[in-house]
Amino acid sequence: MDSIKKIYKIGNGPSSSHTMGPKRACSIFHSKNKDAHSYKAHIFGSLALTGRGHLTDVAIMDVLGDKTEIVWHPNERLPLHTNGLRFDAFDSDRKLNDSWEVYSIGGGEIMDKVSKIEPEDIYPHNNMFDIMKHLDDEGGTFWEYVFRNDKDDLYQHLELVWKTMKEAIERGLKTEGTLPGGLKLLRKAPSYFIKAKMLNQFIQDDSFLFAYALAVSEENAAGHVVVTAPTCGSSGILPSVLYFFHKNKNFSDEFIIRALATAGLIGNIVKENASISGAEVGCQGEVGVASAMAAAAATQLIGGSIPQIEYSAAAAQEHHLGLTCDPVAGLVQIPCIERNAFGAQRAIDSALFAINSDGRHMVMFDQVVEAMKQTGNDLPSLYKETALGGLAKVYKFTK
Numbered sequence: 216m217d218s219i220k221k222i223y224k225i226g227n228g229p230s231s232s233h234t235m236g237p238k239r240a241c242s243i244f245h246s247k248n249k250d251a252h253s254y255k256a257h258i259f260g261s262l263a264l265t266g267r268g269h270l271t272d273v274a275i276m277d278v279l280g281d282k283t284e285i286v287w288h289p290n291e292r293l294p295l296h297t298n299g300l301r302f303d304a305f306d307s308d309r310k311l312n313d314s315w316e317v318y319s320i321g322g323g324e325i326m327d328k329v330s331k332i333e334p335e336d337i338y339p340h341n342n343m344f345d346i347m348k349h350l351d352d353e354g355g356t357f358w359e360y361v362f363r364n365d366k367d368d369l370y371q372h373l374e375l376v377w378k379t380m381k382e383a384i385e386r387g388l389k390t391e392g393t394l395p396g397g398l399k400l401l402r403k404a405p406s407y408f409i410k411a412k413m414l415n416q417f418i419q420d421d422s423f424l425f426a427y428a429l430a431v432s433e434e435n436a437a438g439h440v441v442v443t444a445p446t447c448g449s450s451g452i453l454p455s456v457l458y459f460f461h462k463n464k465n466f467s468d469e470f471i472i473r474a475l476a477t478a479g480l481i482g483n484i485v486k487e488n489a490s491i492s493g494a495e496v497g498c499q500g501e502v503g504v505a506s507a508m509a510a511a512a513a514t515q516l517i518g519g520s521i522p523q524i525e526y527s528a529a530a531a532q533e534h535h536l537g538l539t540c541d542p543v544a545g546l547v548q549i550p551c552i553e554r555n556a557f558g559a560q561r562a563i564d565s566a567l568f569a570i571n572s573d574g575r576h577m578v579m580f581d582q583v584v585e586a587m588k589q590t591g592n593d594l595p596s597l598y599k600e601t602a603l604g605g606l607a608k609v610y611k612f613t614k
Contacts, residue, residue: 216338216487218366219479223376224323224443227610228435229547230601231447232298232492233262233269236319241278243300251304254283260297261494261549262319263289263599268396268481268545271436274550295328296320297494297596321492321500322445338364341487343525343580350521357515357524361476371481373472376442380431381461383441387430391586394436396546398612403552404430421560423463427455428559432552445482445491448540448547449499449505451555453478456509456562460516476511481508481528488581489588493540494600496591498551502558503535503587509562514569522574529580531565536583536590539598541605544612 226235241256248254256275258266265273272285293299296318304313340346350360362369387404394400401432404426411422431451435441444453457474460466482491485504490496510531514524535558543549597604 216341216483217335218296218337218363218369219476219483220366220369220372221324222443222445222479222482222486223372223475225376225379225440226323226443227438228441228447228450229438230269231321231323231443232321232494233266234274234438235323235443235447236298236321236325237262237271237300238274238278239323240300240319240325241275241302244304244313244315244317245278247601248304251312252282252307253305253309254279255286255303255305256283257286257288257301259288259299259301260292261596261600262300264286264300265542265545266294267541268602269547291500293318295326297599298492311389317350321490321495322486326542332482333519337366337481337563341484343484346484347521347525356428356477357480357511357521358473361480369476370472373475374468377440377457377468377471377475379440380444381458383434383439383450384427384430384454384458386439387434387602388426390433394433394548395438396436396544396548398544398546398548400436400548400552402433404433420459420463424455424459424559424563425556426467427458428452428514428556429552431455432555436546436548443506444478445486445504446493446501448493448551449501449555449558452502452505452554452558452562453509455555455559460513462595466516470516474516477515477524478508478512481511484580485532485584485587489584490591496587497538497594497599498540498554499532499535499538499587500553500591501540503538505555506535506558506562506565507532507605510565513566514565517566517570519566519570520574523569523572525580526574526576527565527569529576529578529583530568531562532580532587533578533583534561534565536587537594539605540595541598541602542600542602543607543610545602545607549610550606
């Protein structure tokens, strides 16, 4: 498995696959063709169907500039992934100097026909079963396993990740108004936060959690800086859970960073064995995985054992199986923003359920991940970030 630094990328929303990935690909292509007179960017499949709402064209123009022609191919799919791009570079006589076919595969990651870009295999194990067996034999916890095997600068990276997550929540809690994109969707985080402070303890915890998740998701929808966890579309779930424990339950930054390490390991296992791309497996690979990551983090924070942490991650992922990716108007707003709030709540519920058990259960995390991958393969493309089915179809959006 690769470094969990790849799970936690810092950048502008609203989509890791539709903005971060294409922007990264653009930067690589531009670095090889800086002297080109003009460019053409071909955008295919799901990337084309929801690219305008996800600001794919804006991400490309930010790098390649106004001498770029963008061509949308919503009814064509390149062979390796539905999020395909082809960049062409031309000289002053319109002669083609270079062309590159590349794919944005989720979480800001890209690959081409040859291989993934900058792949690294730094973990000795690739699934939960082997990791738990290793820890049973050698001792240690999930977060210790991460720091033993990952890059030397991981702790510093997680410090920056946690700082960025907190800043996104705190910005979102203070910002009112309407989100861009045409749906005229009002931000809700500030009002939820104010109401949470006036509620009794019985319902206050969930209300604060909702406010924190909405804050990040709305910042993401506005194209502001967030952290993929594991994607931009699901970037509100893990930060809201961690911020809740930090702000409302007085957990230290040190404990939060250890929880980030464990959550990253959960996301990495799914990324290695299935997918975190909504265009590939639906929202179960984004909100579902984020909820599993947050559930594992929460269980660790409240003193859960290794089996209980595994159980909570399995439960959170299991109860998102089959979740479709159907963004209304191709925007990361409806139902994405509210899904982050409910994904955070489900993470807490999964942690509480697991902590009340002895950790023993029938369907293990690796099996849930396998089922998620198969379910994603079986989902029609209508429900995988194309905005052609589900809520995106039945909600009649008019500009």
